[in-house]
Amino acid sequence: MTNTPWWRGAVVYQVYVRSFFDSDGDGHGDLPGLIAKLDYIQSLGVDAIWLSPIHPSPNRDWGYDVSDYEDVHPDYGTLADFDALLEAAHARRIKVLLDEVLAHTSDEHPWFQESLRSRDNAKADWYVWAEPKDDGTPPNNWLAAFGGAAWSYQPARRQHFHHRFLRQQPKLNWHNPDARQAALNVLDFWLTRGADGFRLDTTNCYLHDPELTDNPAEPAESKTAWHWGHAPNLQRHLHDSNRPDNIEAMDAVRRTVERHDDRFVFGEFFEEAALSGGLAAPDAGLHSGYSFPLLIASELERTFLQTHYQLLSEHADHWPCVAFSNHDIVRTVTRFGGVNAGPELARLMLALLLSLRGTILLYQGEELGLPEADLTRDQLRDPMGDLYYPVAKGRDGCRTPMPWNEEQHFGFTTGSPWLPAAKEHVGLTVAEQDGDAGSTLAFSRLLMKVRRHSPALRLGSLDFIEAPAPILAFERREGGDHVACLFNLSRETVTWATVLGGEALAATGEVRIKDGSVALGPYAAVLLRL
Structure with missing residues (x-):
């Protein structure tokens, strides 16, 4: 196993920084708070941590709308705090992976602010612009993942700009060589600083069809309740994303990362992973990637896993990442067991996850068996919750503060937390489970120890x-x-x-x-x- 890259079979612990631990009482988790909890993370036996985006952002989408790629959000600390985190994590033999969002930026990013001024400035083509139809409507039928048309009009250019997600997240034009290089330079900046690699957001969305061809409808016979639950799911996203040439962008990313030794880059491929480079051969595209079949599954039956590995068997050389939950998904125990699911189901799902082939992605709090939090509308901060409440409450239910102890706000902060501490987490805190040999936390630690020492389970x-x-x-x-x-x-x-x-x-x-x-x-x- 000594000649195998460290990330193959590793367990990567995802830290949603804003909700992990607040060191200064402002209600937001931060990098010094994360440093303070590294001994806990080390006690789990994980190989790496993946940090949610830490860059400056207006937080329209809570960090996934970046306004400055080369700094740290003031809520989280400073570049010096990041350097201190690297040193402290590496001293514990824990790798640090950053979440980079390179398919789009914030509309407040200087690149976009320059691009929108005119059609002939130096960055005019750094984003995806198109003429409106004669009646002012968007140039095609592309729908945004967060609802509505995937285009917004800018009178300064008398054109629409494309956004796969929120209007405040304009799509970076990876067909433009200067824009592409600027994005790759972001990776080089953080690798040079010492980061061990990246999770890349929405990696199936880097390239689009320059002809702006309409997306086809999802075939009627294929439509399920999932498709009808969100209008953009009713079309197959084959032209605004999921392009076969997307793998060229993935190759460019990998070449950038591999200029630095012993690094790892994996991506999120929400749709059509096989088309867009998410199931590539070992020498093509990113090192690894994950898609959403296991993340959206909710029926506890054998087929949800067997179907996933049947797909992987068609791409036998691909090394997958495997996850049951993350910051976008209803927590595992609630998704599979409902609101009254107990620790028995949580431990079963942990045993299953940590037995699978691939690099394991474990979201913070899953090691405690945390259920989804049920929040009221006035407590929601997620734009998806605002869009679909009360039918769906968005993603805040899995983003509530980490429960450390029985103190106010579960010891997450001495101030007012950005999201409320979840009443559903009473009795499941780290302090209450730590040292209890029968707890979900103790079982999680055992599983990770067993996996680490078993070549069969790891590789x-x-x-x-x-x-x-x-x-x-x-x-x-x-x-x-x-x-x-x-x-x-x-x-x-x-x-x-x-x-x-x-x-x-x-x-x-x-x-x-x-x-x-x-x-x-x-x-x-x-x-x-x-």
């Missing part, structure tokens, strides 16, 4: 084992290491007549192995070294 193949429903079973192999992973995806005890046996590396729930059979209690799981 091995994954093959499904035929088992009766509702049991999900697969085996992992690497060299002489062979691990069987068994999961009961139901609330009922199930028994399976099987010859599988061996040393139990980790287990949750009631597990009995005797006389040629395995009995798994409700939501039980066991990892067996064979």
Whole structure:
């Protein structure tokens, strides 16, 4: 395993900085607060941390609208604080990955402010501009991910500019070589400073069709409740994003990153990952990427995982990232178990996630089994929540402050938190679980220790084992290491007549192995070294 890149099979812990720990009482998490909690992160046994965007931003989309790529948001600290974080994390052998947003910028970024002034300035073509139709409507049918047309009119140029997301997030034109190089220079700036790599936002959206061809409709026979839940889902985004030539941009990113030793870059591919470079060969595109089938799944049945790995089998050389949750997604235990789901389900899902093939992305608080927070409309800060309330409340329910202890605001801040501490997290704080051998936190630490020391779990193949429903079973192999992973995806005890046996590396729930059979209690799981 010594010649294998550090990121293959690693566990990357995602820190939503604004909600992690506030060191100065202003209600926002910050880099000094993160430094103060590095010992906790180290105790989990993770290999790296991925930070949500830390750059200056007007926070229309909470950091995913960057106004300055070469500085730190004042809410989070300074460049000196970032340097101190790097030093402290590296001293604990923890890598630091930044979240970079290069498909678009804030409309307050100096690049866009110059671009919108005229059609003939130095940055006029750094963004995607187009003529309106004669009646003033947008040039085509592209829809924005946050609702409405993906175009906004600017009278200074008498043109529309394209935005795949909010109007305040204009699309950077990666077809323009100067704009592309400026974006790549952002990566070089932070790599030179010592960052260990990047998670890239919306990497399927770097390139668009210069002809501005209309997107086709999703075929009627393919439309599901998910498609009808949001108008942009009713069209296939084949021309505003998900372009086959997108992989050229991914290659340019990778070449930039690999000019620095021992670095890692992976991307978010929301749609059509196979088209846009999200399932590329090892020597093409980014090092890795993740898409959303596992993130939007909500039915606890074997097919949600089997279908995912069937797709990966068609791209056998691709090394995936694997996640069940992040800052955009309803938390795992609530998504699969509803509002009354308990720690048994949380531990089952952790065992499943940390047994999978790929680089694991673990969102903060998942190691505690945190459920989704239910917020009132006046508490919401997310533009998606504002758009669809009360049918959907946006993404704030997974972004509430990390619960550290039983003090006010769960010890997150001495001030007024930017989002309220979630009442659903009472009894699940770090302080209450730390030292409790039966807690979800203790089980998370055990799983990460087992994974770290098992070549099969970290790097091995994954093959499904035929088992009766509702049991999900697969085996992992690497060299002489062979691990069987068994999961009961139901609330009922199930028994399976099987010859599988061996040393139990980790287990949750009631597990009995005797006389040629395995009995798994409700939501039980066991990892067996064979």
